[in-house]
Amino acid sequence: MSTRTRNGHDAWTLLGVGVVALAAAVLSFSSLQDLAERAGYTPKLAALLPLAIDAQAVVATRAWLATNTPVRARGYARTLALAAVAGSVAGNAGQHAMAAAHAVTPWWVVVAIASVPPVALAATAHLAALLATHRPADEHTARAPEPSTTDVGERATEPHSERVTERPDDARPSDPVSARTTAHHTDAVSAQQATQPSRTTARTKSRAKRSPKGQARARALFDRHAEAGTVDQLTGSDIATAGNVSAATGRRWLAAWRSDHDADRPQLAVVGESAT
Incomplete structure (x- = not known):
């Protein structure tokens, strides 16, 4: 029995990617939620912080890797995706470091966490505007010059x-x-x-x-x-x-x-x- 999908991908590979993505999302969600509670959010509102960061990373990565993304939007999407991943890594590491040391949350950590939602909103809105106002990258390819x-x-x-063809000798x-x-x-x-x-x-x-x-x-x-x-x-x-x-x-x-x-x-x- 073939394990290939209709698009030619290996089914086991796709299953493994899905398991890794699900496990990483759950663990990151838990850590960032605890970090938001440290910053003073209620448990219900604290769940929105990992959603904002991880969702921004997914949206920016998809725009970065899409083939029909404009050139300028692709560069911005790459920067935004890397920034979202770096922010998620820093938040997870900081939460576990403070929990292990039983440290009190510094004031600058609270300020940084509070600035994440508006920054994420503005960055995602700017990416959406770039995707809507620029032509696809494949329209910038060179065209064959027309004859003068x-x-x-x-x-x-x-x-x-x-171009007149001569007739045979016998004709x-x-x-x-x-x-x-x-x-x-x-x-x-x-x-x-x-x-x-x-x-x-x-x-x-x-x-x-x-x-x-x-x-x-x-x-x-x-x-x-x-x-x-x-x-x-x-x-x-x-x-x-x-x-x-x-x-x-x-x-x-x-x-x-x-x-x-x-x-x-x-x-x-x-x-x-x-x-x-």
């Missing part, structure tokens, strides 16, 4: 032409004129999708307007590659570096200029072939 507007804009302006048109027309149509659609206005690209567009020289340098680089017939080797990063703009802006410019450049080549080829 610029990053979202750059991702939104990426040209779709880079491509064999006619050269049809192939050039299809390529022109694909590039035109990609450029149109890449240049659609978006709210998230406002910063990129405004930055490009403030740097016309950078756009001119980038355009000059594109024209040199166009004259050399190496436009296909040009990348968006090259355009961005030449124009001193973001990589997304460089890819957008390259897609638009490449679309304009490719739009003229099929028409010239068709006119030349028809003339022959």
